[in-house]
Amino acid sequence: MPVITFANTKGGAGKTTAVLLLATELSRMGYSVTVLDADPQHWVSRWYDLSKPVSRLTVIPYVTQASIDRHLEEQREQADFILVDLPGIRTPLLAKAMGLSDHVLIPIQGCAMDAQGGAHVLELLQYLDERLGLKVPHSVVLTRVNSLVTTRALLAVKGLLAQRNVDVLNVPIIERSAFRDVFDCGGTLHTMDPSRISNLEKARENARLYAEDVLRRLPLANRQRGGLQASA
Ligand SMILES: Nc1ncnc2c1ncn2[C@@H]1O[C@H](COP(=O)(O)OP(=O)(O)OP(=O)(O)O)[C@@H](O)[C@H]1O
Numbered sequence: 491m492p493v494i495t496f497a498n499t500k501g502g503a504g505k506t507t508a509v510l511l512l513a514t515e516l517s518r519m520g521y522s523v524t525v526l527d528a529d530p531q532h533w534v535s536r537w538y539d540l541s542k543p544v545s546r547l548t549v550i551p552y553v554t555q556a557s558i559d560r561h562l563e564e565q566r567e568q569a570d571f572i573l574v575d576l577p578g579i580r581t582p583l584l585a586k587a588m589g590l591s592d593h594v595l596i597p598i599q600g601c602a603m604d605a606q607g608g609a610h611v612l613e614l615l616q617y618l619d620e621r622l623g624l625k626v627p628h629s630v631v632l633t634r635v636n637s638l639v640t641t642r643a644l645l646a647v648k649g650l651l652a653q654r655n656v657d658v659l660n661v662p663i664i665e666r667s668a669f670r671d672v673f674d675c676g677g678t679l680h681t682m683d684p685s686r687i688s689n690l691e692k693a694r695e696n697a698r699l700y701a702e703d704v705l706r707r708l709p710l711a712n713r714q715r716g717g718l719q720a721s722a
């Protein structure tokens with residue numbers, strides 16, 4: 491069961507939103523998902539308290555550097571996917587969580603400050619590779635992307651990532667009010683009322699395509715999906 495860690499040392503890059511969208515989409519597809527919430531703002535845990543029960547989805551709050559191994563051990567048996575939401579700061583938990591992961595997703599908004607937080611994560615991944623021989627596959631997911639215009643800042647960030655040969659998901663997470671409102675309303679994009687949330691259908695489609703794009707990056711998950719389809 492793949493462990494996916496979301497990391498960017500810049501606060502507000504869109505990690506928690508990307509975690510929640512992936513967790514709810516994967517559980518909707520039929521996978522059982524556990525989120526380890528190590529974000530000091532506890533947004534996913536608060537959302538879970540508001541929403542539960544959510545089929546096939548569990549959120550473990552207050553995950554720390556001291557407890558993450560135990561939580562992973564406990565959840566490995568029951569979860570198809572474990573997603574780890576990290577704080578938006580430099581912390582020893584970052585290297586530890588990344589070292590335990592099958593894939594690291596780096597959410598980056600199209601701006602220089604976010605890109606710098608992402609670059610720090612990339613440097614740490616390189617360090618794990620060079621010093622410990624630990625190669626952790628990783629991809630950037632562009633977040634809060636404007637659906638109408640491509641900003642110059644976004645183009646600059648994309649150029650930088652291409653120069654460094656960093657894998658970038660084909661599907662960016664678009665700036666959508668539904669992705670904010672889901673934290674207030676509880677539930678999922680599919681339980682929200684389309685007459686009250688603008689562009690909800692587009693948000694649902696974006697979340698689905700994003701989750702499918704992540705799955706394509708995970709060879710382990712693809713094998714599992716084959717099994718899921720065969721047994722369906
Ligand atoms: N795609 C999006 N569309 C609309 N709003 C978004 C989107 N992504 C993030 N936001 C908003 O941006 C803010 C920061 O997002 P989020 O909490 O996901 O970032 P974070 O990286 O987890 O932050 P932190 O480092 O503080 O934990 C929140 O108010 C969130 O609702």
Ligand SMILES: [Mg+2]
Pocket residue numbers: 505506507529531533575576577578
């Ligand atoms: Mg967060």
